[in-house]
Amino acid sequence: MKHIISLLMENEAGALSRVAGLFSARAYNIESLTVAPTEDATLSRMTIVTSGSDEVIEQIIKQLNKLVDVVKVLDLNDGRHIERELMLVKVKATGPFREEMKRMSDIFRGRIIDVADGSYTIEVTGSCSKLDAFLEALDKAAILETVRTGASGIGRGDRILKI
């Protein structure tokens, strides 16, 4: 099952490679990983999308907690949460595509953020599955390039990950 794990860690050189190294050394699955400093510059917040059995996820959480630089770990799947990912898609915008791409972008509440003679760049945000659905909906022949940030997640309501 897919899990979104959020963690706070010391914003120090090498901290990211400790997490990435842990996942490869123990053969854990890693679908995406995003990291950036928080409002407190000494801390980084990381969101890891992974998958595995309950036992594997339990081990992942424990092993992450064991890393000396990691301050707090939260499995967002333990409660209600929101997940968002940003994707930029460059699509062909020639002939019939020019109108169709605009329409598809509107349907998925995307925004065209760059317009060129032969292409649009569309920005879409949403859950990972929404972004997947958008790519599915596009004519394959129209897609020139895609880039995704990987998911960021946050708990709903009072669920707060803070030290």
Added chain:
Amino acid sequence: MDDRTPQTTHQISGAEIVIRCLQEEKVKFVFGYPGGAVLHIYDEIFKQDAFKHILVRHEQAAVHAADAYARATGDVGVALVTSGPGATNAVTGIATAYMDSIPLVVISGQVPTPAIGMDAFQEVDMVGITRPCVKHNFLIKDVKDIAPTLKKAFYIAATGRPGPVVVDIPKDITAHFAKFEYPATVEMRSYTPIMKGHSGQIKKALKLLLEAKRPMIYTGGGLVLGDASAELVKLARALGYPVTNTLMGLGGYPATNNQFVGMLGMHGTYEANMAMQNCDVLLAVGARFDDRVIGNPGHFYSKDRTIIHIDVDPSSISKRVKIDVPIVGHVQSVLSEMNDLLIAETRKPDADAIKSWWEQIDLWREKKSLVYKNDSQIIKPQYVVEKLWEVTKGDAYVTSDVGQHQMWAAQYYKFDKPRRWINSGGLGTMGVGLPYAMGCQLAAPDAMVACITGEGSIQMNIQELSTCHQFRLPIKVILLNNRYLGMVRQWQEFFYENRYSESYMDSLPDFVKLAESYGHIGMNIEKSADVEGALKEAFDMKDRFVFMNFITDQKENVFPMVPNGKGLSEMILAGDE
């Protein structure tokens, strides 16, 4: 203001700060080898006499010796190596310590800060290379960080589940100046080891133990590292339950006590493995249910039992085996609490059930799974270890390398005290035996130290014979020389139809002459009748290093044996051959 020259008289060099930190930590020995990147530090070592520097002949041995010193004393071991090859040579030692959770601080030199990343001479990314095999590591980038970083390094190494910590220090940092202030305490928001176990869980565990019909106590290296042997003995005696130790846990419970059923696992005794498989309540303390201990987890699951697991590391719990009652905490604290509860307890163990459980165990004991056929001529390796135990009155520090001799040492030397059996259990590093013996002998200068080894393993760090001579370490090497990589040969016999691929040790040196050339005493022992006399003679030479070359039976195998992937009760016994 720069820190390249002292601004005030209070400022000292980074190199001197390193020395002052080691003094603050009351370090007695630093095991090391000099080189370009650590020359400033070595210059300061020259000027001090607070600790002794032990010059090894290979950096791997420096880390192993520091590791053994830590295992024997419980203090943090310290090694010092230079950058590049010095650092990479240390990696095997670091990984060995990591697998067995040994507290170490390894200081490695690094090329000067401006040269980092330039493929400089003797440059290697030590922090990157060691990341997967350390508890934590640091690269120091400012002279002011040396003292707080070393303070943290010692704290992290020794607390929680112990482990090695690498501190990489660029050469220029050791030449810069700063005021020396050693922090009194460490506060880390990201690192707060748990000490006390959950009281509710401890009560629950004790209730289960008292209700057990077929209880079993299984303890590992964590019990020894947590200095909780006395607490375990108290608990086990009060309950009257059988106890087994893992390879790493030997000495945690006295082997000569009747409640001890021997080591368990791949080469465990019949009774230990059968009791482990058939118990109804299992108390696991500082052990991690690894593949060499419980064999095939599926087979282990085939019997129903309730498992209580005490461990300082939450990630060891429910890793390979599902645990019913997890207790995260320092083993000593948890066992003390359990003992206190037991004293106040009105319920008693079920005497009838425990009696019939012991009767069952005694039936298993009758298999006498460690009996071997002695020979009047050819030396049996087991016999040498038994005689070693007698001659040293079970009171020696015994180190071993890796292979058949390691298993015979574990099976036949009855360890009654913790921290006496020093071996590489997790990583299984050949070549540790001699440097381990060095660390033990320095930790306990008046103690008997025996290094049980094989002719394959001993050659992996043979250069340390020189170190042993320089520091006059009166170690006794017990070489069980069967002219084979014995454990490899045994597997080839069992699982590869006797195709002994590359497992014969050809062109062996004359070990007596070799020992003599390093200034030691060498002995060849070729007949079983000579074993005891030779051992006595060697141990009577209290101030000499003696290298004893026992020519042993080439075809002897280690039994019992749980073949790889099989279940604990699916042992091959000596008679089944």
